[in-house]
Amino acid sequence: MSEGQSGLGGAMKNIVVWLGLALMIASFVWWQLLLSPRQTASYGRANAPAPFTLVVLDPGHGGQDSGAICGAIYEKDLTLDIAQRVDHLLQAQGLATLMTRVGDSYVSLQDRAAVTNRARDCIFVSIHFNESKKPVSGIETYYAEHQTAPAPRLVSWIPFFQGPAAESPTLASQSLARFIQEAMIARTKAPDRGTKAEQFFVIDHVSAPAVLVEGGFLNKEEIAKLATNDYRDQMAAAISEGILRYRDVLKERQLTLAVSEPHPE
Ligand SMILES: [Zn+2]
Structure with a gap:
């Protein structure tokens, strides 16, 4: 062993190595303490967001x-009317809901996002209608490509937590958008304008999975059907179905992962 012969340079090297190691251990312990038991449990199931327990319904505009x-x-x-219909349908399915407004009142986009960010285990569904004088029609559903998470994910920079942290709200938002869009088209037979990425404030500034549905155009082409009770029922049923389908898929994925959990890769 060359330990006895090591000079001042060698000793310094050792000190630096041990300091580095101690720092690593300390930061690891610190992060472990920061993670609440609930979060630890959910991060253990990589890529499986827990099925939500609350749906925040956001009727666009107001006042x-x-x-x-x-x-x-x-x-x-129209947005309030559809949101109320969705609200009833989801409650009938035993899902908790929260409306960002319940009457004809003005609520700022900041407040809509803030209410959502204070809620736990939720998804956010904003309801709007398009405007165009042109002869266009159809339904489209938006998600944000980058969502601002006001409470930053704690562990994203730690390499061995990369898997769970990669479970981005954006992917969840994208699939929620797809389920709602599919259900809307299936039920209403309206032209399918697809799911699209757009940084709209309310879906950008919430950390939960979030989508914004444009349920049709307030123009000559679509106004007559949008005015009918039947069509509004179909739209509400479709939004509710999309949400429930998305929840079912989350549950299925959780089951699958729970079964395979004893054999981590
Ligand atoms: Zn709007």
């Missing part, structure tokens, strides 16, 4: 903000 207008129909009234 002095009418949104799009076509004849006597205001977007703010």
